[in-house]
Amino acid sequence: MERILEKFNLVYIPYQNSQVDYQKIFANVIKEEKYHQQHSIFQSQDFQSPLDFPIKGRIPRLSESSMSMSEFNSKWHNYPFILQAETDSSSEPRWPKWDMPYLLSRFPDVKFREECVDWPLSLYHDYTLNNIDENPLYLFDCNSEAMKQLKTEFVRPIYSQTDHFTTFGSSRPDNTWLIMGPARSGSTFHKDPNSTSAWNATLQGCKLWVMLPPDLKPPGVHTDLEESEVTSPLGLAEWVLSGFYNDSVKLSDETVNKDGFSGCLIGVTFEQDLIHVPSGWWHTVVNLTDSVALTANFVPSVKLATVLNFLKNKKNQISGFHPKTFNNVFVEFMTKMANEGKSFFDSDNESVLKNYLKDITSREPSEFTDEDVGELHCEIELPTYQFFVELLHQDGMDDELKSALEQMRAIERENNRGNVKKSEVWENLTKEGADSGFSFGFGFGDEEGDEDDGDQN
Structure with a gap:
């Protein structure tokens, strides 16, 4: 009987997942969101707070013209929203119409990362036209020859135009991607890299978004305490069919976040819609149809402290940096500092950076790769936090930097208190286990999971 069940799981479940019709499953959500797109466009100024949005459990839909930098910084930087451009039949589309036929006509032989x-x-x-995969391959590209050109052909949303990672120059972590996938493709739950914020513009098709605030773990997702390991079901279809989507919907009316955020927000982006993904928010994305999208990560002033804390205290989760390029920009910076006799913001930073300079100049350049290998796999730990602080200092941002560092230290104190509480709970549980035969029902056996890379939408 067990062997029969094993064969059933191996053959039937993948087939079942490959036949899922998301447009049928989410027909009511799509219909409702389409209605809101056509009739329920709000101005940012309509609300004192995003929590005033009248359609509960849904991602607020706003006019792009109402989203100024001040509106974003004062109200919206911590909350998802969808922006619609105000255009008519005589207007140019807000976003490029880069559908598959158009991109294929320009870049048929260019290699993209899937x-x-x-x-x-x-x-x-050809693959997208003929695939019957359980989890179709998702094109997610930032460094192809095509992307070098495409990055110059659109205007970023105004609220993202203050981006402190630009201070890294050519060594900044990867930040702008073209995303393409057939219906049924998408990304499992993740948070965006390096605690950055993001925007995502749908250029073709439509996408379902399920989003939860930072401190609410999504149903069906498992992490360690540091969230460095994220394990979720084998794929999107399994997550939906197993009932975890319904479990998420049940959270939509609950207030569980310390800031009063709703437990879960759901939305659909159609062509020419843009969605804001706040720093630290969990999100999963399902391509309801064949789709093309453009996305970018950024560091607004209001999130500078959060990103500084990430670079300082979550080194093994940093991604997107390319060591060889990083080192080239770093050496140029340190040479300029020495030649011009400039002072460092922090003496501890100075010591770390000088030691790193000594280390890398004693090695052969061939020892460093220019692939994004992530901090966890670097031959030498990149001093991203110290370098970022000193770059901001040299850019004349001392007042903003000092304020962000004060906020960062507050975050550290809060996290330390939280870690103490978690440790006490764990200690009590393990003591109870030692005394009373307590055990955890982890269900060891045939369960499997995928580690998410944390940056696909």
């Missing part, structure tokens, strides 16, 4: 492979776009196009 998860673990690099394929010419013409090959990926």
Whole structure:
């Protein structure tokens, strides 16, 4: 009987997942969101707070013209929203109309990154037309020759135009991606890299978004205490069919976040819609149709402390930096500091950076890769936090930097208190286990999971 069940799981479940019709499953949500797109566009100024948005459990839909930098900084930086441009039939579209036929006409032989492979776009196009995979390959590209050109052909939303990671210059972590996938593709739950904020513009098709605040772990997702390991079901279809989507919907009317955020927000982006993904928010994305999107990560002033804390205290989770390019920019910076006799913001930073300079100049350049290997896999730990602080200092941002560092220290104190509480709970549980035969029902056996790379939308 067990063997029969094993064969059933191996054959039937993948087939079942490959046949899922998300447009049918989410028909009511799509219909409702389409209605709101056409009739329920609000101005940012309509609300004292995002929590005043009248359609509960839904991602607020706002006019793009109402989202100024001051509105974003004062009210919206911590909350998801969808922006619609105010255009008519005579207006140019807000976002480029880069559908698959258009991109194929420009870049048929250019290789794009599709998860673990690099394929010419013409090959990926053929794949999307014929695939019957349980989890279709998702194109997620930031460094192709095509992207170098496409990055110059659109205007970023106004609220993202203050981006403190630009101070890294050419060594900044990867930040702008073209995303493309057939219906049923998408990304499992993750948070965006380096505690950055993000925007995502849908250029073709439509996408379902399920979002939860930072301190509410999504149903069906498991993490360690530091959230460095994220394990979720095998794929999107399994997550939906197993009932975890319904469990998320049940959270939509609950207030569970210390800031009063709703437990779960759901929305659909259609062509020309843009969505804001706040720093630290969990989100999963389902391509309801074949889709093309453009996304970018950024560091607004109101999130500078959060990002500084991440770079300082979550080194093994940092991603997107390319060591060889980082080192080139770093050496140029340190040479300029020495030649011009400039002072450092912090003496501890100075010591770390000088030691790193001594270390890398004693090694052969060939020892460093320019692939994004992540901090966890670097030969030498990149001093991203110290370098970022000193770059901000040299850019004349001392007042903003000092304020952000004060906020960062408050975050550290709060996190330390939280870690003490977690440790006490764990200690009590393990003591109870030692005394009374207590055990955890982890269900060891046949369960499997995928580690999410944390940056696909």
